[in-house]
Amino acid sequence: MSAAAPNRLEARGLVADYGAAPVLRGLDAAIPAGAIAAVLGENGSGKSTLLKVFARVVAIGGGDVRLDGERLDALPRRQTAQRIAYVPQSVDLVFPIRTLDLVLQGRAPYARGFVAETADDRLRALEAMRACDVEALAQRDAASLSGGERRRVFLARALAQEAQVWLLDEPTSGLDPRHRLEFLETLWRIHGERGTTVVLVTHEVALAGDLATRVLLLKDGRTIAQGDRASVLTAENLERTFGAPFSGRGSRFALRSAVLPMGSLEP
Amino acid sequence: MRTGAIAVGVLLLVAACTVAFLVGGVHLSIADLVAGRGEEGQTARLLASLRAPRIGLAALVGGCLALAGAALQALLKNPLADPFLLGTSGGAAVGAAGAALLGLSPLLSPAAAFVGAAAASLGVALLARRGGRLDLQRLLLAGLIANAFFSALLLAAFSIASGEAARSMLFWMMGSLADATPRKVAALFPYALAGAAVLVAAAARLNLFSVGEENAAALGVDTERTKRIVFLASSLLTGVAVAFAGVIGFVGLLVPHAVRAAFGNDQRTLLPASFLVGATLVVAADAVARAAIAPVELPIGALTAALGAPVFAWLLLRTP
Numbered sequence: 001m002s003a004a005a006p007n008r009l010e011a012r013g014l015v016a017d018y019g020a021a022p023v024l025r026g027l028d029a030a031i032p033a034g035a036i037a038a039v040l041g042e043n044g045s046g047k048s049t050l051l052k053v054f055a056r057v058v059a060i061g062g063g064d065v066r067l068d069g070e071r072l073d074a075l076p077r078r079q080t081a082q083r084i085a086y087v088p089q090s091v092d093l094v095f096p097i098r099t100l101d102l103v104l105q106g107r108a109p110y111a112r113g114f115v116a117e118t119a120d121d122r123l124r125a126l127e128a129m130r131a132c133d134v135e136a137l138a139q140r141d142a143a144s145l146s147g148g149e150r151r152r153v154f155l156a157r158a159l160a161q162e163a164q165v166w167l168l169d170e171p172t173s174g175l176d177p178r179h180r181l182e183f184l185e186t187l188w189r190i191h192g193e194r195g196t197t198v199v200l201v202t203h204e205v206a207l208a209g210d211l212a213t214r215v216l217l218l219k220d221g222r223t224i225a226q227g228d229r230a231s232v233l234t235a236e237n238l239e240r241t242f243g244a245p246f247s248g249r250g251s252r253f254a255l256r257s258a259v260l261p262m263g264s265l266e267p
Numbered sequence: 268m269r270t271g272a273i274a275v276g277v278l279l280l281v282a283a284c285t286v287a288f289l290v291g292g293v294h295l296s297i298a299d300l301v302a303g304r305g306e307e308g309q310t311a312r313l314l315a316s317l318r319a320p321r322i323g324l325a326a327l328v329g330g331c332l333a334l335a336g337a338a339l340q341a342l343l344k345n346p347l348a349d350p351f352l353l354g355t356s357g358g359a360a361v362g363a364a365g366a367a368l369l370g371l372s373p374l375l376s377p378a379a380a381f382v383g384a385a386a387a388s389l390g391v392a393l394l395a396r397r398g399g400r401l402d403l404q405r406l407l408l409a410g411l412i413a414n415a416f417f418s419a420l421l422l423a424a425f426s427i428a429s430g431e432a433a434r435s436m437l438f439w440m441m442g443s444l445a446d447a448t449p450r451k452v453a454a455l456f457p458y459a460l461a462g463a464a465v466l467v468a469a470a471a472r473l474n475l476f477s478v479g480e481e482n483a484a485a486l487g488v489d490t491e492r493t494k495r496i497v498f499l500a501s502s503l504l505t506g507v508a509v510a511f512a513g514v515i516g517f518v519g520l521l522v523p524h525a526v527r528a529a530f531g532n533d534q535r536t537l538l539p540a541s542f543l544v545g546a547t548l549v550v551a552a553d554a555v556a557r558a559a560i561a562p563v564e565l566p567i568g569a570l571t572a573a574l575g576a577p578v579f580a581w582l583l584l585r586t587p
Contacts, residue, residue, distance in 0.1 A: 057484040081487030088481065094344050095477050095532040108475055109487040161486075 006069030008033040008165060008197045009054055015062030016046075016053050023049040025221035026063065031214065033068075033164070036191060036198040038208035038229075041218030042242055047201040048089070050218070051167045054199065055086035067165075081109035085158035089169040091150075093143040099153055100138040103129055106160035121160075128159035132186050148179030152186060159190060168200040172207060184211065209233055217241040272530040276543025280326065283547040287322050287554035288315070292561035321447040324511060325553045326546035327459045328444070329518055331508040332356075333545020334538060335501035336519020337526070338466045341473040341534050342497045344480070345403055346582055349520035350384075350505040353406065354413025356516065358387020359502075359509035360439040361417050364424050367435050377458060381506035387413055388502050442513035442568030444553050455511050462504040463542055469497055470534040477532060515568045517575020518545055524582065 009031040016024040024046045031037045039047045052058040053065060056077060065072040067083060085106070106128070107121040117125075129135040132152045137145060145153060151171060158166050171187070172180045188211070191198055202208060208215050208229065215232040217225045218241070225237045235246040289295050295318070296303070299311035332350060339348040350356050362383020363376045371379065394409035395401050418440075425436040438446070466473075472493050475483035484490045508515070522545040523537060530536050549567070552574070556565040 052481070055481075055485045057481045077484075077489055078487035081485065086481075086485035088479075088485075091479055091482065093478065094346060095341075095527070097478065097532060101533070102478070105475060105478065105482070105486060108471070111471060 005033070006066065007031055008035070008068060009199065010066045010069075011050070011053070011063065012065075013063035014050070014053065014060065014065060016049055016058050017061050018049070018058070022061065023221055024053070024061075027218070027221060028223050029216055029226060031197060031199055033197055034195045035214045036200070036212045037214040037216060038212035039199065039201045039216045039218060040203075040205060040208055040238075040241060045218040045241075046221040047218055048169055049221075051086070051169050051199065051201050054165075055084060055167050056080055057086065078109045081161070081163075083163050084165045084167065085161040085163035086167045087151075087154045087158050087169065087171065089173065090147075091154075097142050098138070099134070099140050099142045099145065100125060100129070102142045102153060103138075103157045103160050106157040109161065124162070125156075125160045128156040129153075131159055131190060132156035133182075146179075147174050148176070148183065151175065151179075151183050155183070155186060155190075163196075165197045165199065168198065170202060171200055172202065172204065187211075205233070205238060269530060269533070269536045272526070272536045272540045273543065275529075276526075276540045276547070279547040280543050280550070283550040283554070284322050284326065287325070287550045288318055290554050291318065291557040320449045320452050321444050321553065322550055323449075323452040324447040324455065325444050325550045327452065327455050328508040328512040328515065329522075329549025330542040330546040331455075331459050331462065331504035332515065332518040333522035333541040333548070334463055334466055334519075335504040335508075336545075337523035337534070337538050337541040338469070338473060338497050338501050339519070340523055341477040341532075341537075342494065343401060343406065344477055345406065346524065347403075347407060347520070347579070349517065350501065351514065351516035351519060352414075352579070353410040354387045354391050354417065355384045355502060355505045356509050356514045357414045357417030357421075358390075359384035359506040360514050361420050361424075362386075362506065363510045364421055364436050364439050367432055368424055368428060377454070377507045377510040380510035381503050384502040384506035384509070385499060387417070388498050392498070439509065439513045441566040442515040442571075444512050444549075444567060445564065451511055455507055458503060458507040462500045462507070465496060465500040466504075467535075467538050469493060469500075470538050473497070473534040473538070474532075477534065513568065515549065515571050517571045517579065518548060520582075521571075521575050521578055522548055524578065 007030045009029070011027055011029040014024050014027040015022055027046065027050060029050065039050060041047045049058055053060055056072065060073050067075065067080065072080065103125045104117050104121060107117055107125065111117065126135060126138065129138060132155050134149060134152045134156050137149060137153065142150070142153065172183060175183060187198070190196060212229050215226065215229045216223055217232060217237055224240060225232045238246050293314060295311055295314045299307045300315055303311050336349045339350065339353065340346055359380040360383070363380040366375055366379035391406065391409040391413050392401060395406035397405060421436060421440050425433055428436050472483060472488050475486050475488055476493070480490055483493070523541050526537055526540045526544050530540060552570045553567050556567045556570050559565055
């Protein structure tokens with residue numbers, strides 16, 4: 001990437017709220033194209049809100065957010081949805097929906113009004129499901145899927161959406177070790193194949209250490225450090241972010257920055 | 268859209284209309300209607316001229332209420348949403364009754380009912396908001412409160428009104444199709460068509476809403492705009508249905524569930540099919556209301572409530 005190319009996603013002085021108290025209070029973030037960026041921070045630090053602002057689920061209350069140098073709030077919504085896919089932490093399904101139809105929703109930003117999905121849309125959806133190893137679930141009711149299956153189905157949907165940016169909210173929370181590994185392997189492979197920019201919010205410092213090329217540390221709605229993981233994931237920064245001691249300091253249960261056995265994922 | 272579902276809906280509606288046309292306090296003979304001479308023929312034609320507009324009105328009112336319910340359920344991602352339970356029908360009745368009490372022309376009754384319905388929707392939505400989103404429990408509670416309030420207003424209006432006005436208050440409270448005329452059917456039709464067209468056009472977006480509002484927003488939907496459109500269109504459908512037939516509850520709750528169970532939750536099928544099945548339900552219920560203990564007519568609102576309340580209870584038990 002040339003030095004002149006704008007960041008894929010960039011926020012300056014971003015302010016956002018959910019009606020009442022501000023959650024983001026002048027946040028800065030820069031995520032270059034092709035990065036895997038991990039956003040870390042305490043509960044309530046604004047991680048998920050930042051993701052939702054990028055996904056245009058939460059409105060920008062102030063400051064400037066840009067996608068490839070263009071103002072995000074000036075872009076047509078459908079166009080943003082063609083470029084940015086959001087994978088929520090969990091979705092509570094009230095009505096029955098076939099898994100394939102859920103994945104086909106990823107084609108909605110390309111659909112024309114009332115028209116049903118085209119054969120091409122179905123093909124892309126099924127292809128995405130194959131890539132995420134959930135093709136066999138296509139005809140099942142999505143409500144009956146396990147947590148791990150559902151994560152991969154939503155990943156397939158993001159893939160069917162053909163977006164250059166994926167926003168993942170706590171993608172591994174609640175997954176057992178095997179499903180976690182499978183999910184991350186899938187994510188890693190697709191990222192490698194397509195060069196998708198990934199922004200993921202997580203509580204797992206170790207995951208950021210293993211997977212991310214870039215790390216953002218959030219506290220009280222502001223960024224306290226961002227950059228490549230080696231320079232950001234220092235004990236001092238992490239202690240500042242979480243207010244908890246890191247290995248070798250104070251507690252036998254202290255956090256460690258990056259040591260889970262995920263060798264195959266190491267870039 | 269699944270054409271099979273639409274075909275089933277059309278067949279059901281045609282069957283219900285045929286039966287409703289023939290039954291009632293007096294059985295109508297097609298032979299007399301077509302070829303009847305003298306008194307028999309006259310009676311048959313008179314019956315037909317009374318029943319046909321009533322069936323037409325029943326079909327339009329049922330379609331409007333069911334479609335409004337289906338759209339609200341998807342928009343709010345809530346299987347218990349219904350224009351009656353959310354107080355929209357009550358607001359419409361108060362609007363229409365208020366206009367009648369003020370001596371406004373009956374021509375303004377649909378507009379007044381629409382204003383009442385929209386105000387009720389807005390009020391209930393504001394009451395149910397918590398942290399920027401609509402809370403399911405609060406929504407139902409707010410609907411309950413709104414209904415209690417509107418009932419009180421209608422009862423108060425009923426007690427001050429006299430003669431014809433009092434009768435019309437009762438009409439709005441209990442729901443009735445007895446005053447159907449071809450003119451009323453013709454007057455309701457354009458409103459029903461407009462509201463239905465707007466909602467069916469929003470079907471693809473409502474599919475995304477039925478997974479969640481955030482889901483819709485992340486997939487490129489202008490959610491605030493869609494919410495306004497769907498609230499207004501469903502208020503219009505509810506308002507005009509109430510203006511022409513009074514409060515007929517539970518149609519918007521029952522019908523989408525039945526259609527969803529049979530044909531799935533794709534709104535592009537669900538919305539038009541709900542209109543057809545809603546029309547069928549109210550036509551059939553009205554036929555039962557006329558024929559069950561003829562010559563006395565049962566109030567149709569009581570009939571749909573008797574059917575709807577147990578289903579609501581069942582749904583409530585199943586809702587997590």
